[in-house]
Amino acid sequence: MSSYQRLRSSALELFATRGFQATGIRDLAAGAGISLATLYHYMDSKEDLLVRLMRESLGRLNADARTVLAEAASPVERLAGLTVMHVFAHGLRRTETVVVDRELRALKEESRQAVVALRDEYEEMWGRQLADGTADGTLLVPDVRVTRLALLAMCTGVAYWYSEKGELDLDEVAVVHADLVLAQVGARRGSRQLRLEDLDLPPVAWFRELAVREERQPAP
Amino acid sequence: MSSYQRLRSSALELFATRGFQATGIRDLAAGAGISLATLYHYMDSKEDLLVRLMRESLGRLNADARTVLAEAASPVERLAGLTVMHVFAHGLRRTETVVVDRELRALKEESRQAVVALRDEYEEMWGRQLADGTADGTLLVPDVRVTRLALLAMCTGVAYWYSEKGELDLDEVAVVHADLVLAQVGARRGSRQLRLEDLDLPPVAWFRELAVREERQPAP
Amino acid sequence: MSSYQRLRSSALELFATRGFQATGIRDLAAGAGISLATLYHYMDSKEDLLVRLMRESLGRLNADARTVLAEAASPVERLAGLTVMHVFAHGLRRTETVVVDRELRALKEESRQAVVALRDEYEEMWGRQLADGTADGTLLVPDVRVTRLALLAMCTGVAYWYSEKGELDLDEVAVVHADLVLAQVGARRGSRQLRLEDLDLPPVAWFRELAVREERQPAP
Amino acid sequence: MSSYQRLRSSALELFATRGFQATGIRDLAAGAGISLATLYHYMDSKEDLLVRLMRESLGRLNADARTVLAEAASPVERLAGLTVMHVFAHGLRRTETVVVDRELRALKEESRQAVVALRDEYEEMWGRQLADGTADGTLLVPDVRVTRLALLAMCTGVAYWYSEKGELDLDEVAVVHADLVLAQVGARRGSRQLRLEDLDLPPVAWFRELAVREERQPAP
DNA sequence: GATGAATGAGACTTCATTCAT
DNA sequence: CATGAATGAAGTCTCATTCAT
Structure with a gap:
């Protein structure tokens, strides 16, 4: 190395x-x-290093999100897919996602804006599914904006408490979160609450693969 | 002052x-x-100040939680009550709750343990409701432990994104979160999804009052 | 101290x-x-210290120059007086005058301008005597501007080569420089070259006193 | 290049x-x-570079001085010639002469002595003219040593304030300085103050040529 | 000739803290 | 209560220089 x-x-x-x-x-x-x-x-400086790491991390998160969106056909499936992907990304790439989440305030205004733009790009993908699903009636939320913030806070939390050394299995954590999200957004088929296993999505192992896939790191 | x-x-x-x-x-x-x-x-030192502020904050949070538990009769109502209280506490006492959430790692081992004990005391109150509700069948969650962590992360998030100057009304945010929690834990009456308004709890204004009630600050 | x-x-x-x-x-x-x-x-910073020292030094030089101008009645006498004062200031307050002369380039633009303004104020007093004396015909120079620069360079040189420990007497150096200046600017009475001793000025000892007079130093 | x-x-x-x-x-x-x-x-090192540049510069200055001395027949003419040469050298080869003048103190003792020896060699040529001219009565100065230092400081000053982009013509600056020097040293013919134009010296253009003449630079 | 990678020493500055007054 | 003066340790960053390639 x-x-x-x-x-x-x-x-x-x-x-x-x-x-x-x-x-x-x-x-x-x-x-x-x-x-x-x-x-x-x-x-160039300590801050420059931080910015670089953040951009890499968010760049990858956005790429993974786009990959997921391409695999799923409906707002509900896309939302569930994003959730599973997000949980794997935050569980398996713990350090970088925590850093992105917590250290924004350490940046000077200029670089902060650039990084925030990347983060907004990501969150916008979540927001769009909530909006689309609400529009076509496949899901029902009290407030799109608050719900988006609440869901993301919940799923990002995984990076803080999950540990590979712990007894919990990340596959299971991902499924649980997807089910929680589906419940929160009132995704149903008839009167039955939808669960991840009901959806037409790649298997959980596919998402895990996505999260650990080696990425060529750019030269210094 | x-x-x-x-x-x-x-x-x-x-x-x-x-x-x-x-x-x-x-x-x-x-x-x-x-x-x-x-x-x-x-x-005495910068760290001493931090510890003091954290203990005050967590002490109050625990006191408020106990007050809420005394007002609610069932696990589902207690859980919803804790949620509403938590959202008001984190929305209205933003600075202290953020500090407690983020700066634990800045403490030296000894003081850290004391503060963590207070935090665990608080989270235990949440956990107990999930366990009790699961036991008596009034709620259904995929995994008690993961659910507790997920719910808390979601509700604590309010401290990070809510602003009194924004356009969102905190009363509404609290209600939305309570409804999200009820949906997540599968709280139902018959086949109908329970909502905050269905429960026998003090009005939202009561929780707001609780969160802003002046507390005597201990002398230096 | x-x-x-x-x-x-x-x-x-x-x-x-x-x-x-x-x-x-x-x-x-x-x-x-x-x-x-x-x-x-x-x-506040190393540069701040430098600026402070430079301003003090130039402030004093300007004050001394004004004192001299008040003691002399004609352009020729004022020029000779400035010369004697300048030589004593640069011979006896060697360190500060050398620093002012050499370290301007170490300053950042803003502070540099403030210091340069003080220096220009001083040099302007020399220039005015040359201009006035040329106007009233009491002295004759090839070029007022070049002459001013040349004279100042010559007199400032004293700070670089004079040493209190050397064998030269500063009183004599001051007289020599005054005579050189008078010769350079063609100061004559009839056909005779004027010398310092011909002028109506305070004695050399007075100038020495001026240069060593204690000055209250401003607090940090 | x-x-x-x-x-x-x-x-x-x-x-x-x-x-x-x-x-x-x-x-x-x-x-x-x-x-x-x-x-x-x-x-070899940063200091080595500085020493090299200084030796080159002083070597050339000495060579030019010797060329001038060979062209002039009397102490007064030699002194005037040195002055004109010196002004052109310092006006046209500004950077190197400034570096030699200011950065001696940056050298370690050993290399400093070597460079100082070259500088002394140069100043000695000025001193000799003053001594010779005083001895044969063609010029009259208050003090040979002080005068030499004063004249050199004055003429070297050109390097600090002259700029090719300014409005002053260096030919004129050179003539002015020569006249100032002649006045300072009391160079007269009968009762009349001598000026550069009265002397038997090559034209000013010759000195300018001398200062800009290409010199073979030694290989690294 | 030319260079990217590496380094020990030292640059300026701020840190949290103490203490005599 | 309050503070100006003082400090050892540590902060981030740059210095001139070397060397294997």
Whole structure:
């Protein structure tokens, strides 16, 4: 693994665990196994590194979301698909998603806006399913906007409490969340509450694959 | 307002906005309108201040939760009551709840454990309702533990996105969340999905009052 | 002597000898006998310190120049008086004048402009005597502007080569420079070249006194 | 233009403008359009580069001075010739002369002595004319040593304030300085003040040619 | 010739904290 | 109560330089 790769993953781990502000550049250098000065071959500044990691992460999340949307035919299925994908992404790529979620405030205005734009792009995909499903009557929510925020908060929470070392199985967590979401948005067939297993979606293993698929990392 | 009161509220604002690590003691002093040295009349250390604020906040949350539990008769009603209370607490006491949620990791082991114990006490009250309701068949969830984590993440999210200056009405947000929770846990009467308005609980205004009720602040 | 006084004089010595850029803040702290952190009680930044020292120095030079102008009645006498004053100021307050002369380029644009304005104020007093004396025919120069620059460069040079420990007497150096200036500007009475001793000016000792007179230093 | 030529001229520009200490090796590399590591093919160290540039510059100044002395027959003419040559050298080879004048203090003792020796060699040529002219009565100065220092400071000043882009004509500046010098040293023919135009010297254009004549640069 | 990667030392500055007054 | 002065440790970042390729 190259120096940059080591820097990337240890920085994510540190930022996620201690927080960006609480992580010193000495920690970053030590984590990557390089000297303090060498660190600056791989980043312009600490903030620059953070921005880079955030953009990568959100870029990938958006790509995965688009992949999911292409696999699902209806708003309800798309919403469920996004949920499963989101849970896997936040459970398996814990560090980067936590960093994106928590460290926005550490950015200066300019870079913050760029990152927020990427995040909005993602959330817009969720919002559209809620709006579409409400429009065609396949789901029923009290308030589209509040519901979107509530669902995302719930699913993002996985990154904070799930651990691969724990006893919970992430496949199950994903299914549970999808079912919770379907219940929340009142997705029914006749009088019966729809569940993930009722939908025409790729199997859960497909979503797990998507989340762990290797991505070519851009050069420093 | 006394110096300590000003310190308390500006510290919460700063910790919530910038984060604990990113807030310097100079910021704290400036926010309270006192000198750097005087600051140390009101706290032993920066961490000590944080711990104090967290304990106050969680102490109050637990007290409010107990008040709610005493007002509701069944697991379903208690769960809905906790939800409404939680949303008001996190919407109206935004800074302190955000600080409790985000800055646990800034504490040293010893104080962290004390604060975590308070938090666990609170979450246990939620968990108990889910367990009780599952036991007596009044609600149906895929997994008690995952559901508890999911619901709490969803409801705590309010502190992050709700703003008193926004166009959303917090009363409505609270109702929406209660309805979402009831849907998620499959609370029904016959085949009909239960909603907050169907339950025997104090009116929403009562919960709002609870959340804003003045509390005597302990002396420094 | 207070910490600030010690900082002031050792900073001038260091800046004059090694240059601003080559002087580290460790050198400044050591020179003043204080710790690195304490140094920042007395300055906002290294550049801020430099600006302060420059403004003090130029402020005093301008004050001294005005004192001299008030003592002399004609352009020729004023020019000679400025010359003697300038030589004493640059010979006896060597460090600060050298710093003002050499370190302008180390300043950022904003502070640079403020300092340059003070310097221009001073040079303008020289220029006016040349212009006035040319106008009333008491002196004759090839080019007012070039002459002013040439004279000032010559007289400022004293700060670079004169040393109190050397064998030259500064009183004599001042007289020589005044005579050189009078010769350069063609100051004559009839066909005879005027010399300093021919003019109606305070004695040389008066100028020396002016240059060493204690000045109240402003608080940090 | 070769890499070394570009390095040479951009280094001079940077050293003259920002100062030696304030110029980083990254600036040097960027100025020459080469990489940081490649820079070290053209110099042993930053100081080595500075020494080289200084020796080149002083070597040329001495050569030019000797050429001038060979063209002039008397101390007065030689002094005037040196003055005109000096003004052209400092006006047209601004960067290198400024660097030599200001950055001596940046050198370590050993190299400093070598460069100072070259500078002394040059100043000695000025001193000799003053001494000779005083001895044979063709000029009259208050103090040979002080006068030499004063004249040189005055003429070197040209490098600091003259700009090719300004409105002043360097030919005129040179003539003015020569006349000022002649006045300062009391060069007369009978009772009349001598001026440059009275002397038997090559035309001003000859001196300008001398200052801009291409010199073979030694290989790296 | 040329360079990307690497580094120890040191740059300037701010940190949380203490203490005599 | 309140504070100005002081500090050791640590913050982020840049320095001139080397070396394997």
